[in-house]
Every structure is written in structure tokens, then in C-alpha cells.
Amino acid sequence: MIPREMLRKIRAIQIRTSHKVDELLAGNWHSAFKGRGIEFEEVRPYQIGDDVRAIDWNVTARSGEPFIKLFREERELAVHLLVDLSGSLNFGTTTQTKRELVAELGALLSMSAIRNDDRVGLTLFTDAIEKSIPARKGSRHVLRLIRELLYCQPVGTGTNLQGALEHLNRVSKRRTVVFLISDFQDSGYERSLKVASRKHDIIPVIVADPCEHEMPNVGLVRLRDEETGETITLDTASRKNREKYSRRYFKHADARDQLFRRLRLTPIHLETGRDIVDPLHQYFHARERRS
Structure with missing residues (x-):
């Protein structure tokens, strides 16, 4: 039995995203993937x-x-959401955290798939597999997915993309459209991603917060790494510190994007506090043209 308060929140995100589903389907959801399976x-x-x-x-x-x-x-798509719930997803400096952005995105993609009569499944992961739900159809199924996206309390705090991709390869026997949703604050997953991209249609979705690549000048701040628990005190008034912070972020991002280019994967970039439909529209239209 779902508690009443939880049900209200699930319904709220369902209502919030329902009109966006219509926009996304109007943006040729199915034609973007046709011929892939x-x-x-x-x-x-x-x-x-x-x-x-x-x-x-x-x-x-x-x-x-x-x-x-x-x-x-195959007229019917098999869609799978491979979603990162590591500690770094709790970060957010706008109107929402990255975890809230991921929940809204997952709800939007799930409802779009169901509305298009496609099956959709969900795997939630941190440094371990937290929850795995096989692909099915139906409105009750999509409500369950939204509930897990909103309320799953992960045991782990770290990120293990390699383990998540290896799990996907074990449980998904047929070719599947996979939305790999993460902030990609991890390394060592290159080989697993290469294997998965040969078997499945992998779409990396990178979620970020504006302050992750540009630190604001707010004086002395105490920062805590949600994945490791490590804390540091940083003087953000120092231009040198802010530039070092940005260089570190873009160095990691550049290595990640180079990997995607080598594997011919086209990522979708999303940021907290910004619209998510337009980037998805642009991706689907570009993909349709390539097809």
C-alpha cells in the first residue's frame, strides 16, 4: 500500500510531466529509434x-x-533507464538537485515509452545495483518506476558505472534502447561501455549543476564529498582556486566526451533548473536526420 503523501507526490510529477510527454512524442520519439531494433x-x-x-x-x-x-x-521498442543514484546526485544549487532532475527525466521518458506502447525497465545503481525492474507496459508499471525514482533510498553512496553496465549486459538479452543517466563522476568504465554499446543502443544523459563547472565567489565554504564523506574548507574568493576548480571539471569532462566520440555515442547534456524537453527534442531530431 502506497502512503497517501507519497502517492500525492507521484501524481504531482506525473501531472507536471504529462504535457511534456505530448511535446516529446510530437518530436518523433519513435522515428528517432526506428530501424535500430x-x-x-x-x-x-x-x-x-x-x-x-x-x-x-x-x-x-x-x-x-x-x-x-x-x-x-521491431515496431515495439524495449527501453531501459540505467540511473545513477550516487551521493553526488544530491547536489544542487538551483531550484532542484540533480536527483530531482533525474526523477523528472525518468518520469518523462517512462511515460513517453508507455504512451507509445513500448516496454520500459529501470535499474538504479550506486557502487552496487540498488534496484532492477524488468521492462513492462502499462500505467501501473510506470507509476512504480516513478515511485522508485523519487523514493528509493540507496544503500551505497559511490558510483560504479562499470558494474551497472555489466549488470545491464547480463540481464538484457535483446537489443535495447538504454538511457544511461548519470553525472559520470567515475572512471574505469570504458571497456564495459564499449561492450554495452555494441550490444545495445546506448544514450548517455549527463546531468550537471551550473556550480559544478563554475564556482561562485562566496568566501570561505566547507565542502563535503557526498560519495566519500571527505570534507575540505575552500576559499572561493581566491581566483586561483576558482580557476583550478574549473580546470579540474573540464579536464574530466573532456576525457569523458572523448570516450563518447570514440564509441560514436552522442550524449544529451542537462542542467538543474533548466528545461529538459528542448535538449531531448534536439537530440531526437538530430538522430532522425542521421538515420
């Missing part, structure tokens, strides 16, 4: 004009005659 259907003898790349060499070798594979497009 295909299933083998049968083989037939090769005919002049067929694509030689579709030849089934195993059947051809056994029969002594060329055969090609036929595929059919």
Missing part, C-alpha cells in the same frame, strides 16, 4: 540485386547455394 525472420535463396552483406555464410556453406538473411523491424 531488427529481428531475424528467415533465410531464402539469394536473388540478383540482394545485398551481399546479408548472405548467411553458414547456410550457404551447407547447401552449396547462396542464401541471405531476412530481417523485420
